[in-house]
Amino acid sequence: MLTVNLARQLRDDGGLLWSPKAGDRFVIDAELLTGEVFWISDLTVETQSFSDQTLLGFNGTTEWALDSVTLDQALWLPREDQLRELIGSRFRSLSQADGTWRVDWEATDGLRTTTDPDVECAYARTLLAISGETSQRSNG
Structure with missing residues (x-):
């Protein structure tokens, strides 16, 4: 969770x-x-x-x-489906290996990966990375 x-x-x-x-x-x-x-x-x-x-x-x-x-x-506390929906068209894939969830997503400069042992936390970290990328562009 x-x-x-x-x-x-x-x-x-x-x-x-x-x-x-x-x-x-x-x-x-x-x-x-x-x-x-x-x-x-x-x-x-x-x-x-x-x-x-x-x-x-x-x-x-x-x-x-x-x-x-x-x-x-x-x-x-957004659910997994809500977090995935918020990532939107930038979402590429979700996979799990060795107890870690991996979210692949499209950044402005190519494919990026975010990981966490919890799938919802992995999605949340992806959203934060996307938000940070958006903030950098608007401040740059």
Whole structure:
């Protein structure tokens, strides 16, 4: 599963924006709660829009003393399929060898490779590399 640290890097350094929908998973980005992963579902956690703010409402979760949290308090943990979709047309292949996932992707100067023992983390590292490449071009 994607680590909280890589998810933060995707948001903060990679500029990844989140439009919550059913099936998405997230953590509440507070020290004592980052170990609890939540899933958006119409039955337990649903998105609610009030004025200019999106809230994540907790329905029927009596074990939590939460009614809702604002979107900026939540940290999206994109799934493998969502990360691959974000890489888009630059994705070339995914393979695994010796316990390491390898993502081959198209950079502006040719084929590049990103690796990690976790497939979601390998995709996240690819997105960060693509974001860094894009930032260098716009600043250059």
